[in-house]
Amino acid sequence: MTTVRFAPSPTGFLHLGSARTALFNWLYARHTGGKFILRIEDTDLVRSDAKFLAEILADLKWMGLEWDAEPIFQTHRFEVYRKEAEKLLNEGKAYREGEAIIFRVEKGKTIELDDLIHGKIIFNTDEIKDQVMIKSDGSPAYNFSCVVDDMFQGITHIIRGDDHVSNTPKQVLFYHAFGKTLPSFCHIPLVMGADGAKLSKRHGAVAVEEYKKEGILPEALANYLILLGWSPGGDREIISLEEAAKIFDLKDMNGVQVRFDTEKLKWMNSEYIKTYDINKLLPLIKEHLIFAGLDPEKLTEDRLKMLIDIYRVRIRTLNEFPKLTECFFTDSYSIEEDGMKKYLSSADNKANIKEFAEKLAGESDFSKENIEKICREISAARNLKAAQIIHPTRMAISGKTKGAGLFEMMELLGKDLVIKRLLKSAE
Numbered sequence: 001m002t003t004v005r006f007a008p009s010p011t012g013f014l015h016l017g018s019a020r021t022a023l024f025n026w027l028y029a030r031h032t033g034g035k036f037i038l039r040i041e042d043t044d045l046v047r048s049d050a051k052f053l054a055e056i057l058a059d060l061k062w063m064g065l066e067w068d069a070e071p072i073f074q075t076h077r078f079e080v081y082r083k084e085a086e087k088l089l090n091e092g093k094a095y096r097e098g099e100a101i102i103f104r105v106e107k108g109k110t111i112e113l114d115d116l117i118h119g120k121i122i123f124n125t126d127e128i129k130d131q132v133m134i135k136s137d138g139s140p141a142y143n144f145s146c147v148v149d150d151m152f153q154g155i156t157h158i159i160r161g162d163d164h165v166s167n168t169p170k171q172v173l174f175y176h177a178f179g180k181t182l183p184s185f186c187h188i189p190l191v192m193g194a195d196g197a198k199l200s201k202r203h204g205a206v207a208v209e210e211y212k213k214e215g216i217l218p219e220a221l222a223n224y225l226i227l228l229g230w231s232p233g234g235d236r237e238i239i240s241l242e243e244a245a246k247i248f249d250l251k252d253m254n255g256v257q258v259r260f261d262t263e264k265l266k267w268m269n270s271e272y273i274k275t276y277d278i279n280k281l282l283p284l285i286k287e288h289l290i291f292a293g294l295d296p297e298k299l300t301e302d303r304l305k306m307l308i309d310i311y312r313v314r315i316r317t318l319n320e321f322p323k324l325t326e327c328f329f330t331d332s333y334s335i336e337e338d339g340m341k342k343y344l345s346s347a348d349n350k351a352n353i354k355e356f357a358e359k360l361a362g363e364s365d366f367s368k369e370n371i372e373k374i375c376r377e378i379s380a381a382r383n384l385k386a387a388q389i390i391h392p393t394r395m396a397i398s399g400k401t402k403g404a405g406l407f408e409m410m411e412l413l414g415k416d417l418v419i420k421r422l423l424k425s426a427e
Contacts, residue, residue, distance in 0.1 A: 002034025003156050006060075006067075007146070009041045010053035013207035016260065017161060017191045017199060019063065020225040024188060024253075025159045026065045027226070030245035034156070038071035039149055043139055045075070059208040063222045064241050072153070074145055081140035084148050084178075085133040093177050094133060101134040103144070103177065111169045116157075116186035117255045123169035131170055143167055147174040150183060159186045159250070186250050188229055189257040199260050211265075215288055215318025217276065220269040228258040238271055266316040273312050278305050284318055292322035294329040299412075307412055310404040327398040328413060335399040342391075343401070349392040350426040352382070356389055357422035366415040368407035375407070396425035 004025040008018060029036035038057075042048040060067070085101040088094045094103045109125040133144040140148075146167075150158065165187050175182050191199045199206055211221055222241055230253050232239050273281070285308055286296040296304060307328055308321075315321050326333040343349055359374050360366070375393075379386045394406050397418055403409060410418050 001156070002029060002032040003037065003154050004029050004034065004159055005037050005039050005150070005153060005155050007039040007041050007149075008053075008056050009044060010049060010056060011044055011047040012052055013209045014056045014059040015199075016206055016208060016211075016225065019059065019208050019221075020191060020228055021160055021188065022060060022065055023063070023222060023225050024230070024248075024250075027241070027245050027248040028157065028159060028250055029068070031248045035068040036065070037069045037153060038067045039153065040071050040073045041142075041145075043074050043142075043145065045139075048075075055209060059212070062212065063208070063218045065222075072149065074140070074149065077145075077149070078138060078140065080152075081145050081148055082134055082138070085140075085144065088133070088177055097136075099134075099136040099138070100132060103131040103133050103174070105130050105173060111172050113168060113172065113182075113185060115165075116184055116250050117189075117253055118165075118187060121165065121168070123172075125169075125173070128169060128173070131173070143170045144174060147171050147178075151175075151178065151180055155183050157184045157186060157250075159188065162187045162190050186253075188253060189255060191228055192257050192259045194259055194261065196257075196259065213319075215284070215315075215320070216265065216269050217272045217284075217318075220272040221265070223272075224265045224268050228260070229254050237268070270316040273315060273318070276312070278308060281308055281312070285321055288318050289322050289329065291319075292326075294322055294326060296329070298329045303412060306408075310408050310412075314404065324400075324403060327400070333399050336395075336401055339395050339399075339401040343395040344392055344425055349388070352378070352384070352389050353392050353396055353422045354426035356393060357419045357426065360415065360422075361419055363415075366411060368405070368411040371410050372407045392425075393422065397421045 006018075006022040006025050008014065008022075026036045028034070040053060042053070057071075082101075085094065088103060089096065089101055094101055096102070105125050105128050107126050111123040111125065113121045113123070115121050131143060132141040134140055168185060168187075172182060193199045208221065212218075219240065223237075223239060226239070226241075226244055226248075227237065230248065232244060232247060282301070282305060285304070289296045299307060307325060311321060311325055314324065323334075355378055356375065359378065360371065363370060363374065375389050376386055378384075379389055390406050391401070394403060394409070395401060397410065397413060413421075
């Protein structure tokens with residue numbers, strides 16, 4: 001059975017590049033009917049933190065990447081690593097240096113590796129120094145513990161970033177020393193920033209947690225990361241994890257470095273927002289409203305759903321929603337000064353919206369259809385373009401020059417509030 005693993009170190013939040021690696025491992029496991037398992041590489045006792053581990057696991061689940069067995073923790077296995085090192089020591093393949101146990105690298109040997117993406121890779125042991133297996137403090141070295149755990153967990157395919165290519169010959173030596181068959185190696189190109197340099201904080205947000213807080217949907221982030229190195233074929237860009245798992249194969253992956261494009265991710269997120277289940281979107285929007293200092297309880301749930309529905313086509317990330325819709329939750333909304341000067345400084349515009357308010361006050365039907373009818377009747381009677389009423393009205397009730405359909409906005413705001421704001425702006 002195909003068995004792959006993702007092995008995060010809980011020394012920081014889940015990096016986008018690491019999330020992408022986890023995705024490709026998960027996809028291959030699901031495509032082949034295999035297992036996707038976790039190993040927590042927490043041997044850095046100084047930097048490892050339980051809060052980072054909790055966040056990493058939460059982010060994986062958030063993206064839809066469930067694992068198939070309880071994770072193993074390297075800090076729980078120090079005695080296992082020591083015993084495995086002593087086996088090689090007793091076979092004369094290693095030596096002690098104080099409390100450390102060091103593997104003896106035989107020189108003059110060639111190591112050939114068939115990488116599933118890069119093809120044949122050749123190393124010479126003359127370029128590899130003797131390898132520490134157990135450090136003097138009793139903790140394991142990375143390359144040794146990695147091999148011991150991969151053998152223990154029955155890993156058949158090691159799918160990881162190109163930055164691990166240099167570790168591979170050292171790990172291959174350990175497999176040979178233990179007399180074990182090599183797993184298949186697949187080193188995927190790293191994710192780069194827009195400038196072609198390795199993706200880092202200087203390029204902006206690099207952790208899954210940051211994009212989650214910004215209002216990127218999990219399906220959108222997973223979809224975008226999948227496309228960084230693999231394509232479902234044709235011009236298709238929107239694909240679910242389940243659909244991708246059916247057709248994903250390592251042999252179809254691209255071997256060139258890929259660049260992370262924040263704007264492309266936001267576009268993809270907007271496509272998901274447009275069709276997202278409103279009942280799943282609702283609690284997420286509420287979180288962003290509360291974070292922005294707005295009270296979602298100002299609207300009934302049904303009205304809030306209607307508001308989301310008319311604005312979902314206008315946002316790329318969920319954290320854009322509060323700024324665009326603040327006028328529905330508070331009278332202390334921000335005002336676009338240029339818009340005020342353009343639409344609410346003239347006496348004519350003030351007279352138009354005052355008449356609009358007075359006509360609406362006498363109407364019992366405050367539906368968007370009737371509001372539009374009144375607007376067009378006034379514009380016709382005054383020989384105006386409807387826009388000459390619509391733009392000042394939008395400015396008066398929202399403080400903005402752009403937004404959802406005006407008449408839908410007015411219906412949602414309600415008759416009393418709309419008239420109050422129109423009359424105040426007409427003063």
